[in-house]
Amino acid sequence: MNLQSRIKLYSSSLVLFLVASTFGQSIKKSDQRTPANYVLNQMEAKAFTIVANGKSTSIYVDPKDWKGVIRAAKDLGDDTRKVTGIASPVFENGKPEKNSIVVGTIGRSSIIDKLIATKKIDVSSIKGKWESFLIQTVDGQLVIAGSDKRGTIYGIYDISEKIGVSPWYFWADVPAKKAKELYIKAGKYFQDSPKVKYRGIFINDEEPSFAQWARGAYGGINSKMYATMFELLLRLKANYLWPAMWGKSFNEDDPLNPVVADEYGIVMGTSHHEPMMRSQKEYTDRKKEIGEWNFETNEKNISQFFYDGLERNKNFDNLITIGMRGEGDVAMGEGDDLKNIQTLQNVIKKQREIIQKVYNDTPENHPQVWAIFTEVQRYYDAGLKVPDDVILLFCDNNWGQIRRTYPEKEKVKNRIGGGGLYYHIDMNGGPWNDRWINTTTIPKLQEQFNLAYQSGLDKLWIVNVGDLKPKELPIDFIMHFAWNPDAIPANKTLDYTIDWASKIFGKENAVEVADIVSKYAKYNLWRKPEVQVANVFSIVNNHESDSVLQLWRAVADKADQLKSKIPADAQDAYYQLVLYPAKASAGVAEMYLASDKNMLFAKQGRVSANDFYKRTQELFEEDKKLSDYYNTIMSNGKWKNMMSDVHMEYKMWSMPKSNVIPQIKEVTPLSEPTMGVAIEGSELSWPNTTDKAILPVFDGLAKSSYYIDVYNRGLGKFEFTAKANKTWIKLSQSKGTVEKETRIEVAIDWNALADGTFDGLIEISQGNKTIPVQLNVVKTAAPKINEPYFGSLTGEFSIPSSKYNASVPGKFAKWVTLTDLGRSDASMGISPVTAPSATPESAPRLEYKVLLSKKGKATVCLGMLPTQDINPARGLRIAVALDNQTPVIIDARKGLVDTFGEYTPSNLAHSKVLKPLPPLNKDIYLNGNAKQRRSEVFDNLRWLDTELQVDEPGIHTLKVYMIDPEVVLEKIVVNPDNAHSSYFGPIPMQHNVK
Structure with a gap:
C-alpha cells in the first residue's frame, strides 16, 4: 500500500478510534x-x-x-x-x-x-x-x-x-x-500495568554537545538539569535512567541528584560496566587509594568500594547493576575466558553478599540487572551462572540489531528475574560512530523491539540515546511501545508517526510531517552521516547518484515548504524535530554526492567539475549555518552547544577534531574548447583512454535507454554532431553547442527490430575529431504468461521482496509485509516471530515468477536485514529453490565470528552484487582485514548468495522458504552484473503488470 493510500486509511481509522474509545x-x-x-x-x-x-x-x-x-x-x-x-x-x-x-x-x-x-x-x-x-x-x-x-x-x-x-x-x-x-x-x-516493567534511557557519549549545553544552561549536569529529564520520562510513562557517565558521577557531582530522582519517582541505575551504583569516575578519582581494577588481586578494596556505593544509595529506588568489566569499558582479565568466567562468578557472589549486608535482607528483594554486553555474551553462552532473580540484560550489536532473543533455557526454568534489552539509537565506538542525528526508523524499532518482546525480553528496556536530542522521535516511540507492544503492530507504525505529528503540529500538518521524519531517517539508513565516504552511490550505473540526490532534495524541499504552514509558536519545535534533521541530513548526503561528481568529472577533465567543487563548498557552509541557528538562535539560544557533534569525514570510529569538507579538486580548463565524451555504465572518458566506448546492452524486455555525455574540457564553446549508423537507433539530439556539457539520450525503435541480437555505432564529432560509441541490442518475444514476472534478457535483475506472486503459509507461520522497513518500500518478515523453525516442507514460502534467459547456473543473491545470530545453536537460515528442485538452505551467520559490537567484514564473497569500495584504515577491522568498506553494519543489509540450476531458459518459479522465523527479506538480485555494479543494485522492473 503506498503512502497516500495508508494516509487515507489512517484518517478513517482515527475517526473510528475516537468515536469508539470514549x-x-x-x-x-x-x-x-x-x-x-x-x-x-x-x-x-x-x-x-x-x-x-x-x-x-x-x-x-x-x-x-x-x-x-x-x-x-x-x-x-x-x-x-x-x-x-x-x-x-x-x-x-x-x-x-x-x-x-x-x-x-x-x-x-x-x-x-x-x-x-x-x-x-x-x-x-x-x-x-x-x-x-x-x-x-x-x-x-x-x-x-x-x-x-x-x-x-x-x-x-x-x-x-x-x-x-x-x-x-x-x-x-x-x-x-x-x-x-x-x-x-x-x-x-x-x-493496567505496563507490559515492560522498567523502561528508560541512558545518557551517553554526552561530550561535546549535551555536556556543553548543560554547563551553559545549568552550570553542569546537576539536579536542576536532571529534574527536567525526570519529568520528561514520567510524562512519557517511563521510569528508569542510566545517567551521563563520561567523566561524571551522578551521585557525587551533585549529591542532590539521587534525592531529586527519588522524589520524582525515577528508578536509578548505572551503565553496563558501572556496578553497585558506582560510576566509573568514582573509581578513577580514587584509583590511587583503591588500587588496580582487578578483582582477583584487589578483592578487598574493590568490595569496599562496592559496599560504600550501595550503602550511600540504599534508601533510594534503585535497580542495581551487578557484574564487572575491565577498567574503561573493556574486556576483563588476560583473555582467558574460563578464568574470567570464574572471576565473574566470584564478583557476583561477593556483590550479592554486599547487598545482603547493606539491606539486611535477601538480595532477591532488591532488583538487580546483569548486562550481557560484548565479551560477556561469550561467558553467558559458555555457562556462566547468574542468580535466578537477576534480570538478564541482553544487548544489541551497538548498531540496532539485537544479539539474542530470550533463550529457551531461561523460559523453561521460568527465571524469576526475566530478561531485558539494552539497545542503541546512539553509538560512539567501532566500527563507526552514529551520534549526530536520528538515523533510526520507527519500522525498524518496531521490528527489533517486537522480536525482543515476543521472545520474552520484557522486564527492562534501556536505550542508549546519546545526548537525548535529537533522538526525540525514537525515544517517544520506544517508551510508548514499551507500555504495550501489541498496540502498535508493524502495519501501524505510520499511524503512530502521524499521531505523534498531530499532537505537536496539528492534524492539518500531521501527514506531511510524518512523511518528512519517516523519510529522512530512512534515507540516513542507506549511509549514516558519519559513515558517508566517497563513491558509495554509483554515478554511472542505474542513475543511482542522481536518484538519491532527487530523493534527498525532495524531503528537504518539503520540509522547507511546510515551514510556512506551521504556527509561529511551534516554529522552534518544527526546526529541531523536523526541519533541521531533514535539511542537515540532506545537506551532508548531497555534499558527498557533489564531491563524488567533482572528483570523477575532474578525472575526466570536465569543466563542469568546478560547479560541483563550488556546490560541495556551499553545502559545507550551509551545514555550519544550520547548526549555528540551532545552537544560537532557535528557542532564543536555549539549546546552545547542543548541536556540536562533528559528523563528517571520519577516518576511523572516533570523532574527528572538526568537520572537514570531503575531497574536492578544482579543474583548470584547457585554453580552447575541447570535446570530451563519457557514457553511461563507465567512469572512463574519451579521448582519455584507448578502451572502446561501449554502452550497456539494450534489453528489449526492459526497453532500455542509455545516455552519452558530451562535455567541454576547455574555455569557450564548441559545436558537435551525433550520428547513428542504424535508423532504429534514436538520439535525443543530433547536434548542438556545448559550453559545459549536454546529454544525448539513446533509445531504440523496438518496433523496427525483429527478435535477435543487433549492434550499432554512434559517432560523436567535433570538427575533425570523432569518438565512436558502440552499442548492442537484444530482443525476443515476451513470454506467454498471465502473471506479473521479473526478468531480463541480459541476465541481471532485481526483485523487491514484497512483490511476490504467491505467499503460501506454513504449518506454524506465514510471511507478512513489513511496510517501510529496510532501505526500500517494504520487507518480508515472519509472523509470529516466535514460530518454531521449519523444514522446507512445512515452512511458509514466497513465490516469484522470473524469466531466466540462459541455461546453466543462475546466481541468486538474497538481501537480508542484518539480523544477528540470536540463536547460535540453531543458526539463522533461509532456503531458496527454483521450481520443484530441492531447496538450498543458507545459514546467514554460518562461519562468521560473533563480533560483539566490533566489526568483521562479513560475506565478502557474496558482495559482488554491490559496488566495491576503497579500503578504510585497517585499525577499525579485526585481523587487519580491509578488503572493502562494504559491510552489513554500514549498509544495514546482509547479502547471501547461492547458485541454482536452470535447465531451460524461460519462465520459472523462484521460491524462498523461511527456515528460522527471525529472517527478514528485503530484496533479491539475480545474476548480478559486476561490470556495472551499484549500491542498490539494478532497478526493479516488473513486467506484465496490468
Missing part, C-alpha cells in the same frame, strides 16, 4: 493506553469541568502522599495555565471541595482511602498492581487514583497530555494546545 466505556484489557478523546473543549452532559467561564477547578492532594505525586499535581495545575491561561490551584490539606480534582495513591492518601472505604470508587482493578491508575468522575469530583507512586503520577500526566501539554514541552519546545474551556467526559477508566 472515556466512559470499558475497553479491552490489551489496550493499555487511555482513550484519545476524554478531554473536551465544550460542555456536554455530566462532563467534569476543569476550566470554564474564566475559572479553574482546584486540585487536592494529601500532604502525606509521595513528594513526586504532590509535585506532579502542581504540574497539572500549571498545565491548565499553559493551555487556558488559568492555573488550577493545588491544596495539600483540607477537605476537597465539590467539583474538585482529587489526586492520590492507594494506601498513602487518606482522601483516596476514604473514597475506597465509603465505596465511592472501586479500585480492585488496579490495587496492588505495578504503575496502574484509575480516573473516574464521582459525585462531581474527578478522581485520579494510583496503585503506587508512579501509577498516580502517570494518571496526572495522562490528563496533562490529553488537555494539550506535550511530554516534550520543555525538551522540544512543543507549545501547549490553547483552549478557553476544558472538560473531562464522565465515566471511569483504569490503566
